[in-house]
Ligand SMILES: *[C@@H]1O[C@H](CO)[C@@H](O)[C@H](O)[C@H]1NC(C)=O
Ligand SMILES: *[C@@H]1O[C@H](CO)[C@@H](O)[C@H](O)[C@H]1NC(C)=O
Ligand SMILES: *[C@@H]1O[C@H](CO)[C@@H](O)[C@H](O)[C@H]1NC(C)=O
Ligand SMILES: *[C@@H]1O[C@H](CO)[C@@H](O)[C@H](O)[C@H]1NC(C)=O
């Protein structure tokens with residue numbers, strides 16, 4: 001087998017080079033840095049920080065040896081972020097954000113007072129053992145508290161938040177809020193644009209009047225009762241409305257169609273009854289509609305098929321009845337569609353295939369569900385175009401891709417080796 005030896009190094013060489021194909025292409029994922037206030041300090045500004053806020057930052061244990069305005073601690077991600085304006089001769093602090101605070105941190109009112117009125121944004125993310133500052137500066141435009149202040153059993157009081165009359169952006173999530181209702185908090189917040197009070201044990205009703213500039217409302221997972229007031233439907237700038245997981249009852253107001261800017265709406269897991277109002281079809285940009293887990297009844301309206309932007313539709317676990325008015329080409333346009341858990345609803349077999357696993361029964365010729373109805377609603381039995389998660393499919397392709405290359409190279413290599421052997425052997429004997 002001597003003639004083979006020259007081809008062996010060649011084989012090894014080719015194999016080695018082929019492994020470079022197999023190396024997965026790792027695209028660097030840039031870590032998102034969300035600055036709470038848009039007016040971040042330009043790095044070029046070299047003015048020193050004003051002495052008064054400097055002292056305040058020191059009292060908060062924020063290292064000020066270097067310019068604290070560019071304070072980006074080496075720990076990644078940074079747990080305290082300070083943002084300043086570009087003022088001259090002295091700069092002022094415009095935003096402060098604490099994440100995963102240490103338990104010995106204490107935020108005094110005096111320190112916050114020294115930072116106002118320039119301080120526009122203050123946020124606490126995951127600071128459960130921190131005590132809330134006794135008084136927040138009324139200069140704040142944005143206030144965020146997420147999973148914080150949990151040692152205090154009553155959480156934040158409505159009156160405490162209500163003092164922040166200059167807020168455009170309020171986010172309180174996974175922090176209990178004790179108040180008799182949202183109206184207490186919003187009473188004087190005449191500039192509010194984005195409102196999140198979620199997972200907060202918030203009780204009471206939705207106020208009868210709301211600020212007309214609201215574009216975002218998330219009141220999900222609270223103890224809100226009563227009906228959806230028509231005042232909410234007058235918010236012509238509202239893009240997102242999330243009232244899911246409350247105890248809201250009554251019907252969806254007919255005037256819901258007045259929310260002409262609405263993109264996302266979830267009313268899921270409440271006690272809503274009655275029909276889906278016709279006016280919903282006139283919401284031109286609605287992409288996300290979740291009405292699941294209520295007691296809505298009547299037929300599923302056909303006009304839903306005319307909603308051009310709709311991508312995510314969840315009607316599961318209601319009391320809809322009759323024939324589902326959707327065909328396969330409409331359902332294919334949706335990324336997510338769920339309709340299970342409606343025992344009086346059925347689908348027309350000549351229009352939709354049973355392979356779609358809609359979680360509802362087939363209709364008989366009178367348009368009534370053929371018994372026995374399928375199993376009770378269960379997310380795995382949903383017809384859910386979104387479940388074929390695009391990213392997971394892509395990942396599979398990626399991990400398969402290099403293997404194909406390796407396979408191809410190996411086959412090519414093997415053929416080449418055989419060709420060489422053949423040529424060598426032929427050179428020996430063919431002549
Ligand atoms: C906060 O803690 C969580 C988990 O403990 C961690 O995933 C996250 O990166 C931390 N964030 C910061 C800004 O330190
Ligand atoms: C609210 O903001 C305005 C403009 O920035 C300011 O003049 C006013 O004093 C602030 N109100 C309070 C209560 O801080
Ligand atoms: C709503 O916003 C506009 C522009 O952002 C502003 O001019 C108007 O005063 C605001 N209205 C209220 C009631 O705050
Ligand atoms: C939530 O509110 C109810 C009454 O509204 C109260 O009894 C309960 O203690 C509160 N839970 C928390 C965690 O604050």
Ligand SMILES: *[C@@H]1O[C@H](CO)[C@@H](O)[C@H](O)[C@H]1NC(C)=O
Nearest residue numbers: 216239240241263264287288
């Ligand atoms: C609507 O919901 C989707 C998916 O949860 C989200 O990506 C999008 O940002 C939301 N849009 C608005 C206006 O809240």
Ligand SMILES: *[C@@H]1O[C@H](CO)[C@@H](O)[C@H](O)[C@H]1NC(C)=O
Nearest residue numbers: 198220242244264265266288
């Ligand atoms: C509404 O809030 C719930 C719980 O906070 C969340 O799971 C859901 O994605 C939100 N839906 C929309 C449409 O924003």
Ligand SMILES: *[C@@H]1O[C@H](CO)[C@@H](O)[C@H](O)[C@H]1NC(C)=O
Nearest residue numbers: 273274275295296297298299
């Ligand atoms: C829907 O339910 C309401 C009560 O919740 C009832 O009055 C109404 O008759 C029902 N409508 C249909 C079409 O079943």
Ligand SMILES: *[C@@H]1O[C@H](CO)[C@@H](O)[C@H](O)[C@H]1NC(C)=O
Nearest residue numbers: 302305306326327328329330
């Ligand atoms: C499916 O339904 C839509 C809306 O009702 C209709 O425009 C379209 O023609 C239907 N497609 C088929 C293949 O029947």
Ligand SMILES: *[C@@H]1O[C@H](CO)[C@@H](O)[C@H](O)[C@H]1NC(C)=O
Nearest residue numbers: 323348350363364365366367
């Ligand atoms: C099912 O669809 C076919 C074809 O569109 C139609 O002729 C039939 O009447 C429908 N059946 C029911 C129960 O709606």
